[in-house]
């Protein structure tokens with residue numbers, strides 16, 4: 001069983017999770033290279049439709065009304081991660097002292113994004129994106145009811161350079177009893193800004209980007225896609241909105257239907273410039289529960305925080321400087337990236 005250790009020097013946490021060591025690494029050993037290999041892979045892939053028996057029982061699925069749980073007939077499927085960093089069955093217990101830690105309590109779920117053996121989000125259709133967002137919405141809304149979970153991380157690793165070990169397109173959710181330091185600091189700044197200016201920091205950011213124009217990539221409905229001024233990654237793209245549309249667990253179907261084509265458009269634009277590229281994608285998730293975080297961080301969440309998706313292409317490896325300082329070196333300016341991404345007709 002894992003534990004969540006507190007690092008007194010860096011005021012941060014580290015999850016010591018020996019079970020993660022046993023993950024099968026499909027990318028390194030048997031990535032499909034032709035149709036024959038893909039056929040073989042479909043039969044062995046635990047995330048492909050028809051192979052439901054190869055996974056633990058599903059927690060949630062969007063599926064045909066007449067279909068049965070853990071059988072064919074689904075659009076998205078959520079299962080516990082077999083190689084979990086934390087687990088919901090662990091005691092919710094914090095140990096103090098010189099070696100401070102939490103028992104490895106938390107949620108670690110895999111969202112199988114599509115029944116097809118798509119290896120990239122680039123192969124998705126709009127309906128796939130909408131079903132994916134609806135699934136994330138349902139899981140976060142459900143876990144919000146568990147008052148032991150203080151923070152949920154939603155992320156997608158695509159490709160070996162982004163840390164993926166399964167080729168079938170999937171997303172992960174990790175719910176923790178603590179808020180990671182970086183996120184806690186982000187929320188604190190977000191709330192301080194809101195308290196001082198009476199509007200969200202991201203509203204300012206997007207307004208400034210719109211006025212400048214250089215880093216805007218595309219806009220659709222309420223959403224704007226742009227390369228952030230201080231992008232940490234080459235071709236990093238942020239999709240967010242000046243409007244208070246709610247968080248991932250309260251976003252409306254209408255917003256999801258607008259967001260889906262914009263997300264696909266951005267991925268298509270990135271592919272045109274980068275070819276098949278590896279990336280991490282994360283979805284902003286404000287802190288969840290009273291009692292587990294400072295009360296003030298939960299006030300006016302929807303006014304202070306904006307729904308946002310961050311796409312981080314992994315073109316370069318981080319080295320000693322980035323690891324020891326958390327200051328990223330980005331060799332490509334976001335202005336140049338945005339200019340390239342705007343070019344061409346992708347509609």
Ligand SMILES: [Zn+2]
Pocket residue numbers: 041042045046047048049116117118168
């Ligand atoms: Zn598969």
